[in-house]
Amino acid sequence: MASVLIVDDEELISSNMAAYLEDEGLEVDVANSAEDALRLVEAGLSVQVCIMDMRLPGMNGNEACQALHRQDPGIRFLLHTGSPNYVISPELSAIGITPDHLYRKPIMDMAEFTATVHALCAGR
């Protein structure tokens, strides 16, 4: 089954998103920090798509994506940020993240978002 990891320090965001994606038949894990996410992958969690909040306590989303990519280059990322001015950093561009992978909070259309997650899980 396709596996999704949601990283967000805002628990209601990750649990709401997890609920929606689970209803869509996706297997979802949740991490409240970048450090937790790295531990989960380190412990053997297989992740196809990681939904990453950019502003996090401790390690930020920018570093977390790069660290996860080093652990498993197969992970695909979707960035989920509350900062309307956020621009994808060169480091993240370098690991294949494009503006198509950038979602701004609040996501008003979860159906479209879910379709993107499915597409990434299917390796498209």
Add this chain to the structure above:
Amino acid sequence: MDTSVNQAQRVRFWSADPRVREIVNNVADAVIAIDIHGNIEMFNPVAERLFGYPAEEVMGRNIKLLAAPAYSRHHDEYIARYLETEEPHIIGSGREVEGRRKDGTVFPIYLSVGEVKVAEFHGFIGIIHDLTVQKEAEKALRNARASLQDIIDSMPSILVGVDEQGIITHWNRSAAAERNMDIREGIGQPLVKLFPFLERQLGDISSAIRERHPVRKERLPLQSGSGTRFIDLVVYPLSSADGLGGVVRIDDVTERVRIEEMMIQTEKMMSVGGLAAGMAHEINNPLGIIAQSCQNLVRRLSDEIPKNREVADNLGLDLDTMRRYMTERGLFQFIAGMQEATERAGRIVTEMLAYSRRSTSSFVPTSLCELVETVLHLASHDYDVKKNYDFRRISIERDYDIRSDVIFCEAMAIEQVLLNLLKNAAQAMAGNPQQTAPAITLRLREEEQWLRLEVIDNGPGMSAEVRHRLFEPFFTTKPVGMGTGLGLAVAYFIVTEQHHGRLEVDSIPGKGSKFTLRLPRHEEH
């Protein structure tokens, strides 16, 4: 001429009588006597000192010797004319003329002449007072006056000296220029005749003069042909030997007032801008939670998802009945309302953030006319039943008189400004009760370093109150939910902060509004 005879004859009554001689020799002014031919008969010690000749050297010689060339030429004629006509010109009185010293230097003198006719002598006696010191003093005074006038003329302020009755006694070049008059013309005229806008201030001006305390009035608004002007007025009381008076100083501070208003406006914008950047992230997170919760609620109430049915069945709940209940009690509408409100809040946050974007990277030379056309095209697709207006029904007049329409700008941002101005005009006209055919005039002109675009509508206009608050963030005249109150505030920020331009509004209630956008022209190098 037989000088020996003359010498003998020259023993006149003034040297014969020691008392007369004593007087003549001790008078403080030069005393010179001549006969009717103009020959010098007497030359007292002061005359010797003054002209630099010893008396023996000038005795018997013509008086022309002592006159400056301009006067000496006609001296013989003067005497001849007098003897013939007996019409006194200088005789019996005096005048200012110029004398000549032995060394050739010319100097100012006051000459009074009297005729003397006694038994043995007929001639004239001249008393000569040296005016050199006096003339120099006068000259110094004149210079001082001229340089004082130069100083007050060099003042950019309008300076007008008035007497107690408000009659102009002095004024400077700026004052004369204000009236398009020659500087000599205004003196003696009533102050309010030349400066009618001071009519209302007349009470303050005269009380300042009478009570001898300065009066200062700032930012007095004046209605003039080209709009409202502002002046600072100061009245300084003066007192002199001639009586009371005062100096009225007028400074046109229109530009300063305008810049100050703009700075206050910008200040307001910036404080909101700074706040917005920090707040946006904090607001978007809870908005995200609400948005997703709503979507989850709707989905988990759906009868199409197997898991929903499964859980409901396990609990013995009839999902269809529950959905009907929710529909009848309007619960789905509440959820929809929450989603709509969330979306609106998200939009406000995004627009607020336009403040904190300061990028200048995408500035390029752009044709303003082309931008205008793009925006008109965009606006024509902005037909909105809810907003009750149709842009395509508005007639657009383009009044362009320019050589170049190139500005250096961030095209997208200026597009946003123009779209905002046009949509506001359209919405204002749609709400116009007078039902005049809606029209927008786009007037484009070059003005100093600016390209000036006026967007003029014939809508209902706005009150002064609305006009003053128009660019304030969150100020809106639209019904709740229709406008964020940020459109013009953002437009103002884009124009003034990002593009160093100006955005102003004028309006006559009932006639329409005019937005004036000034953007720096792009100079081709």
